[in-house]
Amino acid sequence: MCGIAGVWNVDEAYNVIHDVLLSIQHRGQQAAGVVVNGFYGVKGEGLVENVLTDEKFIPGNKGIGHVRYSTYGSLDEIQPLTAHTLKGRISVAHNGNIVDADEKRKFIMESGGIFSTTLDTEVIIHYFSIAPYESPKESLQWAFSRIKAAYSLVILHDSFLAAARDQFGIRPLFYGKFHDGYIIASEDCALRTIGCEEITEIDPGTIVFFTDNKDPEVVRFAKRTDRFCSFEFVYFARPDSNFYGVNTHEVRKMLGMKLYEEYGLKADAVVPVLDSGFSGALGYSQVSGTPLEYGLIRNHYIGRSFIMPKNRQEIVRRKLSPLSSVLNGKEVILIDDSIVRGTTMKIIVDMIREAGARKITVGIHSPPVIGSCNYGIDTSRRSELIASNHEIERLKEYIGADELMYLSVKGYREVFEKSGVRGVCMGCFDLNYPI
Known part of the structure; x- marks a missing residue:
């Protein structure tokens, strides 16, 4: 998972991209990069604040940016990628995974052809270059029509800025009006934070061109087949983000409510695993009548453990601290969004137990993750997914919980149908992949 940003005809594009990337820093914390007017760039490993510093400021009114969470390619290869072609210079920032990148x-x-990186993103540049058209715009449309998924992209060219989503809309992308120009971002919350107006969600299978003195030009290159990643709602997105007009926080609340509807378990306290478990825990608490308690306190200066490339176990203990005054002697329902590898939850349960909890029920407001994802989430090795290899009883023993409850696939699907979200991808839960 990554975060991407773009700016067209906005003063101090470097600073604007910096602020947008800060708002979507949760989507990637390994590296950050920006390319602005003249294709001058700044890249580096680490967080936005440490890479895009004031000292490295580049003047300009257009550009693109990227924050990285690696799923494909070497860890030290940082986007945006820039190349010189017969159709002009081009720079690309990509969120997602091209599923047949090796074949291409x-x-x-x-x-x-010669590749300078191991990133699947570079495939897009090559397809743009070999497209049988002189027009850069037509070449991009041709390239996208031959690359099925999964991608949301911002592309800087000498004469335009483009933003595109694959035909399944697996990864999100938005743009908004800002003064006399436009800003693009992976999540609409970043655009609202900046102060954009007329925020628009880019349709799957379309590319939007931004050029001087014109309104955005929307071009369809593939038939729309909505299969938006449901895990964006479950975990990745900020709670104040909206997809298909539906708020992430509200969906997570509904998932928590549905979890109680399926099991009906009560306890002395409902404790969320912060931050993405909070909304589901709130929903569970509201319908069950069980008090919501801050039994875990999060250090917000530590990154998200799921998307860190290594040392997850050490990060969890530094990130979360149990509150003994809340937990001691209590029966606790611990609510989280998902269990992927199981190592994180095992540590959290141990911490809750050490703080004196008498009984721990772990509640997950999504189904068991049993399938790998090749669309931009770091779960490509099915052997690492603990739920794909163990029954619920064995899982419960592994994480050390007294009880373990997962939301059913049926209940999960019903929540999305009720919320009004268009078609979603549930491949990691039901093995029904769009491609």
Whole structure:
């Protein structure tokens, strides 16, 4: 998972992209990069604040940016990627995974193409270059029509800025009006924070071109087939983000409510695993009548443990602190959004137990993650997914909980149908993948 940003015709584009990327820093904390007018760039490993510093400021009124969470390619390869072609210079920032990237790389190399990185993003640049058109815009449309998924992209060209989503809309992308120009971001919360107006969610299968003295030009390159990643609602997105007009926080609350509806368990306290478990815990608390308590306090200066590339176990203990005065002697329902590898939850249960909890029921407001994701989430190795290899009883023993309850696939689907979200991808839960 990554976060992308773009700016067209906005003063101090470097600073604006910096602020947008800060708002979506939760989508990637390994590296950050920006390319602005003249294709001058700043890149580096680490957080936005440490990479895009005031000392490195580049003047300009257009550009793109990226925060990285690696799922494909080497850890030290940082976007945006820039190349010189016969159709002009191009720079690309990409969120997602191109599912057949290896096959496409082989095709390009057999035709004499040379790659400078191991990133699947570079495939897009090559397809743009070899497209049988002189027009850069038509070349992009041709390239996207031949790359199925998964991508949301911002592309800076000498003469335009483009933003595109694959035909399934697996990854999100928005743009908004800002003074005399436009800003693009992975989540609409970032655009509202900046002060954008007329915020628009880019349709799957379309590319939006931003050029001087014109309104955005929307071009469809593939038939729309909505399969938005439901895990964006469950975990990745900020609670104040909206997709398909539906608020993430409200969906998570509904998932928590549905979890109580399916199991009906009560206790002395409902304790959320912060931050993405909070909304589901609130929903569970509201319908069950069980008090919501801050039994875990989060250090917000530690990154999100799921998207950190290593040392997850150490990070969890530094990130979360149990509150003994709340937990001691209590029966606790611990609510989280998901269990992927199981290592994080095992540590959290141990911490709650050490703080004196008498009984711990773990409640997950999504189904068991049993399938790998090749669309931009770091779960590509199914052998690492603990729920794909163990029954619920064995899982309960592994994490050390007294009880373990997962939301059913049926209940999960019903929540999205009730919320009005268009088609979603549930492949990691039901193995029904769009491609």
